[in-house]
Amino acid sequence: MLIFKYTVFGLFFAMELFALGAFSYWGFHMNKGWLINTVLGIGTPLLVAIFWGTFIAPKATFPVTIPIRILLQIIVFGFATTALFVAGKGKLAIIFGFIVLIEMILMYSIEE
Structure with missing residues (x-):
């Protein structure tokens, strides 16, 4: 069970990194000129990482309560997910989006 728990935690961390990559991809593919694309491609994931570290990270x-943390996540x-779609x-x-759904269910069902 311990291996499963750490696997879920590891996958959750990979999802966090993938989300930052999604924001970066979105920013660099906005077709607003190289300067705006660069600012969005670097700035958006940076701001999200700061937000995550300030309120959501372990x-x-x-730190916020678990229900608020789930909502923020x-x-x-x-x-x-929307950034990837756009x-x-x-x-x-x-x-x-499907992986996020399954992973969050697993994360909060084993965290008890």
Whole structure:
């Protein structure tokens, strides 16, 4: 059971990194000029990472309750999924959204 728990935690961390990659991909594919694309492609994942570290991470600066943390995670992952869809990666967005759903169910069912 311990191996399963750490596998779920590892996959959750991989989802966090994938979400940052999705925001970066979206930013670099906005077709707004190279300067705006660069600012969005680097700035958006940076802001999301700061937000995650401040409120959502296990060792967050300002930790929130579990229901609020779940809500914030759903918002971040939902925006990442939307960013993929808007950037023209609809199939990948659907797959990522499905994985997020399954992984969050697993994460909060074993965390008890």
